[in-house]
Amino acid sequence: MATFEETEQDFNRLPDLPAEVFTAPLKKPDHVGDDWLEPQQTQYDSDDDAIWNDLFERQMGVLPGRAASAFMAGLQKLNLNRGGVPEFGKLSEDLTALTGWSVVPVPMLIPDHVFFWHLANRRFPAGNFIRTRETFDYIQEPDVFHDVFGHVPMLTDPVYADYMQEYGRAGWKAMRHNRLKALGSLYWYTVEFGLIEEKDGIKAYGAGILSGPTEVVYAIEAESPNRIMLNVDRVMRTDYVISDLQPTYFVIESFEDLYRQTVERDFDKLYRNLGPGFTYANTAVIDVDYVVNRGTLEYTLRGGRGSGAKPV
Numbered sequence: 001m002a003t004f005e006e007t008e009q010d011f012n013r014l015p016d017l018p019a020e021v022f023t024a025p026l027k028k029p030d031h032v033g034d035d036w037l038e039p040q041q042t043q044y045d046s047d048d049d050a051i052w053n054d055l056f057e058r059q060m061g062v063l064p065g066r067a068a069s070a071f072m073a074g075l076q077k078l079n080l081n082r083g084g085v086p087e088f089g090k091l092s093e094d095l096t097a098l099t100g101w102s103v104v105p106v107p108m109l110i111p112d113h114v115f116f117w118h119l120a121n122r123r124f125p126a127g128n129f130i131r132t133r134e135t136f137d138y139i140q141e142p143d144v145f146h147d148v149f150g151h152v153p154m155l156t157d158p159v160y161a162d163y164m165q166e167y168g169r170a171g172w173k174a175m176r177h178n179r180l181k182a183l184g185s186l187y188w189y190t191v192e193f194g195l196i197e198e199k200d201g202i203k204a205y206g207a208g209i210l211s212g213p214t215e216v217v218y219a220i221e222a223e224s225p226n227r228i229m230l231n232v233d234r235v236m237r238t239d240y241v242i243s244d245l246q247p248t249y250f251v252i253e254s255f256e257d258l259y260r261q262t263v264e265r266d267f268d269k270l271y272r273n274l275g276p277g278f279t280y281a282n283t284a285v286i287d288v289d290y291v292v293n294r295g296t297l298e299y300t301l302r303g304g305r306g307s308g309a310k311p312v
C-alpha cells in the first residue's frame with residue numbers, strides 16, 4: 001500500500017487516508033462509491049429550471065462591469081444562458097474541448113482528499129441539487145447554481161484552469177502537514193472571493209461573489225472592505241468569514257501571477273513555518289501589505305449580517 005506521501009506524486013489513485021491525517025467527518029451516502037460521485041445527474045423539473053433561470057437573470061442584472069472579463073467570456077463560451085439547469089454531459093463536452101476540465105455531480109460537500117483528487121484530475125465536483133424558492137437568496141451548502149454558474153465559467157480560462165488543478169495537487173501535502181486551514185484560506189480568498197485588477201478597474205472572479213447579488217456590488221464598490229494585493233504567504237495566514245460579506249478581499253494582478261505564486265512556493269517549507277491557527281484577523285491590514293483600498297470596515301464593525309447594517 002502506498003503511503004500518503006507517495007500518493008502526492010500519483011494523482012491517478014485516491015489514497016487511503018491515514019488515521020493521523022485530519023479531515024472533517026462526513027457520512028458517505030450509501031449510493032455513492034469511494035469517489036463520492038453520483039451515478040447520474042438529478043432530473044430537474046420545470047420548477048427547478050425556473051429557479052435556475054431566475055437566479056441567472058438576477059445575476060445578469062449586477063455582473064456586467066463588475067465580473068472579471070474571463071468570467072463573462074466563460075458564460076458565453078459555455079452557453080450557460082440556454083435555459084434551465086445545465087446538463088453536465090453537454091457542459092463537460094464543451095468544457096473539455098476548451099481546457100480539458102469536466103463537471104461531475106456530487107451529493108453534498110465531499111471529503112477534502114476526494115475533492116483534491118478530483119481537482120488534480122481536472123474534474124470539478126458540483127452539487128446535485130438546486131435551492132428552493134424558500135432558500136432562493138441564501139443557502140449555506142453549495143448547490144448547482146453556485147457550483148456551475150459561479151465556478152465553471154472560470155474553468156474556461158486556460159491559466160485559471162491550470163491553477164485549479166495545481167490547487168488540487170497541493171491539497172494532500174497540506175493534509176499531511178495538518179495545515180488544511182491555511183490552504184483553505186487560499187481557496188477562500190481566490191476561488192471563492194477573489195478580485196482581479198483589469199484595465200478599467202477591479203473586477204470579481206470568485207464564485208462566492210459572483211453567484212449572489214449582494215456581494216458583487218459590495219466587493220467592487222463598497223467602502224467597508226479592505227482590498228489588498230494578493231501575496232500567497234500572507235493570505236494563507238489570514239482568517240476568513242464563512243457566512244457574511246468579507247471584511248477583506250485580496251486582488252491579483254493576473255491569473256498568470258496567481259498561478260506562478262502558487263507553483264513556485266515551496267509549500268513543505270511554508271507549512272513547517274506556519275502555526276496551527278491563523279496569524280492575522282480577517283480585518284487586519286499589516287505593514288507589508290500593498291493596499292489598494294483601506295476599508296472603513298463600517299459594515300463589519302456595525303455587526304454585519306443579522307444586525308441590519310447596510311453593506312456600504
Ligand SMILES: [Fe+2]
Pocket residue numbers: 142146147150151192207208
Ligand atoms: Fe464554491
